[in-house]
Amino acid sequence: MPITDHRAARLLRVPERPGEKGKRSAPPAAVLVPAVLVTLTALIPLGFVITMTVATGWEDATYLIFRPRVGELAINTVSLIALTVPLTVLIGIGTAWLVERTNVPGARAWALLLAAPLAVPAYVNSYAWISTIPTLAGVWSGVLISVLSYFPLVYIPAAATLRRLDPALEHSAASLGLGPWSVFFRVVVPQLRLAVVGGALLVSLHLLAEYGAFSMIRFSTFTTAIMGQYQSTFNGAAANMLAGVLVLFCLFLLLTESRGRGTAHYARLGSGVAAAPVPARLGRWRLPAVGALAAVIALALGVPLVNIARWLIAGGAEVWTAGPLAGALVQTLGYGFAGAAVTTVLAFPVAWLAVRHPSRFTRILEGTNYVASSMPGIVVALALVTVTISFVQPIYQSTAVVVAAYVLLFLPRALIPLRAGIAQAPPALEEAARALGKAPPTAFLKVTLRLCAPAAAGGAALVFLGVVNELTATLLLSPSGTWTLATRFWSLSGEIDYAGAAPYALLMVLLSLPVTYLLYTQSQKAAGR
Template sequence: MSTDLSASGTPAGSTTTAGKGKRPRPPFGVSTVSILAILTALFSLLPLGYVVYMTAATGWDTAVELIFRPRVAELLLNTILLMVITVPACLVLGVGGAWLVERTKLRGHRWWAVALAAPLAIPAFVNSYSWVSAVPSLAGIWSGVLIATLSYFPLVYIPAAATLGRLDPAIEQSAASLGLGPWAVFFRVVLPQLRIAMSGGALLVALHLLAEYGAFAMIRFDTFTTAIMVQFQSTFNGTAGNMLASVLVFLCLILLLVEVRSRGTARYARIGSGAQAKATRMPLGLYQVPAQLALLALTVLAFGVPVWFVLRWIVAGGPDVWAADEFIPALLQTLMYGAVGALVTTIVAFPMAYLAVRRPSWFSKMLELSNYITSSLPGIVVGLAFVTVSIRVLPGVYQTTGVLIAAYVLLFLPRALVNLRAGLAQAPKELDEAAQSLGKAPLVSFFRVTLRLSAPAAAGGAALVFLAIVNELTATLLLSPNGTRTLATEFWSKSSEIDYTGAAPYALLMILLSAPMTYLLFQQSKKVAGQ
């Protein structure tokens, strides 16, 4: 009597086995991963809970009185004007630069591709410090627009350039064959394809504008963040500052909703491999020289001026500015906080990334969304939330290293989460199952297969978190333990005392630490674009 076999050689009707007759199991129980992800999501909602609680505790009448007053209207007007002017300027510079680099016969386009991303390595408050050194009278809305635009336009340029790099050239060729000129092709065909990149970049710019403190405080331009910090320093977590924070959070949530709506429902993906030919670059002709001069001016203003004045102050200060007893402790503490924060953030992000890739559902998407909402909140709101909770609930942990690391985790979790998701997606679960079918325990197969394959992505995410922590200022000022000296806080302390020569070494070290990570981010965007 013959036995009916399946295609795999397993007797029909039997259960496919792995090892000892059991179905391959995940390295961690699904319930355990889910619990860890839920705890992470609840933890990430702490700042929102703080805002809601403080608003409710203030009382409706007092809250209305504090929110609807002339000072708040002034801050709101400043903030709206700043966004209305800066975001379009960043879109024009970012998209225009990306189009010149990716779609025209621009001489030296490979060099310009890197040069336009380089300003991202310079923290906005260092940029402001340099421009105040050049023009001490800088102040007000237009100074804020200048510094913010030069600091943040790469946030639009990088995704726009990546999108143009992977855009199917057949679309443009078809439009041209129908009689459309180069400019018509750009506005009617290419620009709509950049919709997601533009809306995402605009959101990042707007959120940075709401969160930035140092750059605007240095030029005496009042925003919600600078006003909240003044309130905190004068009244220590006073009611007025909390109400300003609630308005700031409300603005952030509105921006998130606007960005989601601006994406639309159109599809931007192509079916199949698409055209294999490279995109036809448009000749610039007589515009070659103006294009080169425009990009040179932009690069000089956004990157050359800050670097020049940092080096100039270092030279003016002489060897004394490199006093080892001052900058070496700051450098070591910065590296320590950056390394520990990056490691902890990557570990905390792992359960949620694992759940999103291996057990995708509406539930895992909601958990992931909670982290993105919190990360969009300004550092000063996250800092105030931890100040309030640590003082009222756990007074013993206030101004400890653990609280500061926890704030870093909340602020920068998505940077690790996005990279971990990509890494886990490239490590199919079938490889785990195959290892278990050979008798390996779930944890052993996980460490030997999945973790090894996802390690490069995890390292990339940790590097981006490290970069963010190195340049973080506001939350560090609020939460750092007494005696803490990071590059950012020491720079801020000395520049606030108008000791520009003393602040210069810290600025230079932050730029040198940020430059490799910025280049990594740029290369990752190009790799995603398939170049």
């Protein structure tokens, strides 16, 4: 039986200070100050966009925003999101239902394979498809690559939700005369809303931020256009205005997700435990179901892996020695570990305040970091370029600026697991350690930090995955002569040296696979498996 805070305090005889009951303590300055500084830093990209818009002037800004090129980019972006998101939701829910709620053969193996495409960066997927079908271009090609790259963002939370749903509601609906399809759409689907809406938001934000995948297939989006403007005019007004429009798209998506989430909650009330769901028998649909799962895996995972292998064979042993492969691997690992460590440490004060000192102010601090980190890498990079050149030029194009970009981009990946880990560490245990004579820092390190360590490690792993695959900000901010696996892959694939790029693609996938597996297993644990 789990020990609650009050029971732990009673068992360990923690003395209660007079007047402490019912009074909320003020957050310590050692936590509050770093949390506020982190949040203010996270506002740099938004402040950059606002400042550049004001500096451009109303007349010039109006001209740059309402010109035909921006309209074309907006149509491309809206079309991409409108076509991709429903398809990722359809595939995500459909595959999750097949592996979690039916008797499809090899369900566990399919479950792992369906999460695996998340380890393949979208630009590697684009490289594989463009080397197979060189004529790929335009919006439908973008939709194809995006769906195959991002459907796991819907599949993983949908599968986790299906695992923990109590089938009692479904049984009750069936007993009232509803057929299987009616039960699915009227009972099951509404309970998937939070998972699906959250996954759809992640897919949409990835579509706004993606550069490499769409650049390869010559499909223009705001991110590719901003990069083109930056490379031709170095942070000119046109690029800044496009960045402003892109930020408005991001904020609109966040608002839409918040409204789509609604206020309804689905929870089981009452004694006892939830019944295990009875898998639906597919019958004559069993073979088509296996065929559908195999087709999804073949397109999303088979095509990139087969093409990487094909180019490795074509290049021979020379592709492993022709370029700075070892150096790129070492620098990628260095950036990955540094970004993961710094981001996790800086996320801790924000997560601590959100859990231990909840208030409107701490909710604003936490929410600001989510909003700021939803901005695409190109906007974050442009903001840091401008700030460093204008105010701290000695650190321009330094490792510190690259790591700062990773913190701004990936802070929520560390913040969310840390928040859950701190919530599961009862404050009474730390207070008991103090009562037994431990100094506050020692009590924190030996009790709370140890309990939070698994959550911190999970968050750091997710940040590491993001850093390994990050391309846009690294291209703009990394010091001269720096090569990561992503930037070296991008350079070689841009030269149509597909064989030379293959080792870099393979190493990125191999580095990402363990973290993807960790994400999958965490979702199973959250679902009680």
